[in-house]
Amino acid sequence: MSKVVTIEKISEYEGKEIVLKGWLLRKRSSGKIHFLQLRDGTGFIQGVVVKSEVGEELFKLCKGLTQESAIEVTGTVQKDERAPSGFEITVNNVSIISLAKEGFPISKKDHGTDFLMEHRHLWMRSPKQNAILRIRDEINLAIRIFFHERGFTLTEPPIITASSCEGTTDLFEVEYFGEKAYLSQTGQLYAEATAMALGKVYTFGPTFRAEKSKTRKHLTEFWMIEPEMAFVQFEENLKIQEEMVEYIIQKVIDNRQMELKILGRNIDELKKIKGTFPRIKYIDTIKLLQDNGFDFKWGDDFGAPQETFIAEQYDKPVFITHFPKEMKAFYMQPDPDDPKVILGADLIAPEGYGEIIGGSERIHDLDLLLERMKEEKLEEELYEWYVDLRKYGSVPHSGFGLGLERTVAWICGIDHIRQTIPFARTLNRLYP
């Protein structure tokens, strides 16, 4: 019996007979040869079936194979410089696991995005979508290794919460045994609690925002990585973000070359993402934008065009720091030298991908926190536990949130965030 192998590992079997279990992506035939485009979830490879070698019966069986049929292929691995995988298989046997019905909805012709999203459960089998999901997995793993190696503990925040954690708009309400509850917008406040117990922590989970934005950067359900670090202040918080982003990109470049190639991603752009990232204060963006014809004043939020313009000034991600405190969440630490701004930063990715990280130093002073909560009209009762963190052993601390899907979109170089998650939830999509 020949060994069952995956396409990803096929290079280790040059000249050997192997068995592949997978699906038929496409087929091209002449009277004498079938070219079977095979996929097995780890990659794509061509199987060549030559009539004169395999005989009438098997050749006929292959002729009847429909798109997406599940098959087991036995054959010999041959080097082929032209193939994306570098190899092809000379087939000597095929057995059918399940013959697909005719009319697989995703054909080679151009489908509209709505059609593709409606058939997301099938669309994800195509090479590009497959590559994106594998890069997502690589990023996922890189993040976990990065934090684990640096002594962070993964702590899971609740998904159902009694209060808003980031802002009172954009909340999904759920009924909780007769009481009002919400799907979490962020795990941060809970991460602050676990950080005071464990020092350095991170959360990695789904977050929910009922944002009515129909942009290429917004999902209503997305995954966020939220590190929170006791005794860490503003500048150190930025350093760890730089290190993390560089680390993630390096892992993708090292381990996902083939997928980046399938996506046509310019790897040279990614290789530049190293070392210190530029920083610009919010106040300095005003002049930059005004000098370049934008109508922008103190207190304005960046729209996509402004954000993209700022990002275009640099070839690395850029930190925009020291926002007016009114623009940001109640927990952000005001700058002691200029209390109308906060010690926080957004990290804006290059190439128009927008904000991938929001972070800050947190208010650790009890009275200041109470004052900010009052200003923001937060119900004190619901945040009592959070205030306790300032009563018992409060220390300066900082953290940030990285949006996984925006990071995947940027690294993959794709034009819409909905392709970065297996099943996207957006303003008008809840199916499949």
Ligand code: 4AD
């Ligand atoms: O800037 P945000 O709102 O920050 C927080 O929630 C903080 N509590 C994080 C923290 O300090 N622990 O969101 C963080 C990131 C954004 O930079 C963006 O990448 C992503 O989450 N994000 C979204 N991604 C997809 N769809 C949306 N609707 C998103 N909203 C935010």
Ligand code: MG
């Ligand atoms: Mg933000």
